[in-house]
Amino acid sequence: MKKRLVSITLATTMLLSLTACGSGNSGGAAGTAAPAAPETTAAGSGAGSEAGSEAAAEGAEDYKGTVMLYSSTDEGVIIALKEAFETKYPNVTLDYYAATSGKCVTKLATEFQSGTVACDLAWLADPSAMITLKDDGNLLAYKSPYAEGIDGKFKDADGYYSGARLLLMGVTFSTTTCSDEEAPTNYDGFLGESFKDQIVMTDPTGSGSTKALVYALTNNSNYGWEYFEKLKEQGVELQSSSGSTNNGIASGAYKLGFGVDYNTKNLMAEGSPLGWHDTKDIVAVPCPIGIPKGAPHEELAQLLYDFILDPEGGQAILTQYNITPIVDGVALPEGMMKASEIASLALPIDWVDLAAVSNELLDRFDAIFKN
Known part of the structure; x- marks a missing residue:
């Protein structure tokens, strides 16, 4: 047992740059994301201000402010999501808190208790925690138009949360x-x-x-x-x-x-x-997103919610990290099953x-x- 613990300690030292709660790089895409810490609060970088303004969709400049994401998702994915989101919406900054799902839920619970919610959108590891938040009256209902393409097994029928990756x-x-x-x-x-x-x-x-x-x-x-x-x-x-x-x-x-x-x-x-x-x-585990009750920027939370579920937005980013999109319609790497197929077999x-x-x-x- 002691020898095994020594081996693990040595391996952890060697692999720390490879993994935080998984991997911090793209699986198969060129380049790697920054190494992830176990839990991080990051401020936005204002990515792609001039280029982003030119490439942004019509009306995107009308959205302004900061949106806060709490997520157990691999930090490399969040960084890629942040860059793409801020490019599309050049006047919006995406800040995030990256930690385990349990730590995200604990942080939310503290905020609910104090009455000062800082989180606009939560992205957790499995639906059971989100269901508890719903049952306690701590979620806002929001039915994204993109959620229509998600199998009923992977979303809440009442619209309080939706799976966002598998x-x-x-x-x-x-x-x-x-x-x-x-x-x-x-x-x-x-x-x-x-x-x-x-x-x-x-x-x-x-x-x-x-x-x-x-x-x-x-x-x-x-x-x-x-x-x-x-x-x-x-x-x-x-x-x-x-x-x-x-x-x-x-x-x-x-x-x-x-x-x-x-x-x-x-x-x-x-x-x-x-x-x-x-x-x-x-x-198969659908990792859900939901808007906490009391979110300070509800409109921006809905904007980010939609972007994550957009097959041409956040869902397309997932495949670069070997993550299965939960919305069908995304070009998949060889060997990756569609979410609808997984739903029928799991x-x-x-x-x-x-x-x-x-x-x-x-x-x-x-x-x-x-x-």
Whole structure:
């Protein structure tokens, strides 16, 4: 155990510039984004003032001010989004707070309690947290025209939030300790004898995507809680973030882990010794956007909401980072499925139920892995 922790520490040092809560660069596009810190508050740079004014759509100059985004999305994606948004709307500055979904929710909760909301738009890791905000009366309804192109499984029927990108869970493995042939292509393969004490998983307490995975598998007759009890017997270890999980696998301390598609693929594009397998049982997580009640710049929040869902705006940017757009109509890289296709194939997740049983789910998970 001590040797494994030393390996992870060394790997974290080497890979810190590659990952914050995933990857800070474009997967397959020329150039890289600035390295991401675990959580950051950034002021706008006024990108593309003269060129942006010339290229901006008619009427774009009429929008003025600053819009604040809280997001668990990879910071490289946010920076690219910021640059494109400020180019289209040259008189609007996009500021952002980048942190884990849990930290974004905690920051929002503090603001709601004090009555001084600074966030105009929240972009979280999974719908369950957004559903809780809705149920507590802390979201404003807004139905973007672009949301019409999103499958009903990935948005709120009442218009309080909408998925804005899709994450797919799967198998991340070390190419130095695990061959492509050995690495499993479905979740039951994690129980193989050769993976004893060689598996890592992000703690679902701090990871919305992993929490969704636990819910999907425990509510599936092929897995259930018995599957996670067997994982415990396999010696599965927990990490606090997907970045730490990737670092542990890349260092060779673990053969494989439960990964997030774009995180792994972006690191692979940068030369990290990682491999990726999609799974037969698809777990898809729509990462939603919503406008907090009390948002100081509601009109600009709606403007940013629309831009993120625009197939020619934010959705097109996502593919450069190996992220699946949630709106069909975007040109996709080879091998990437459309969101509508994923919706028809993915394991069912009742997000309303997940929000209701979230604490119970995490308590039961903790009882298996932390006692």
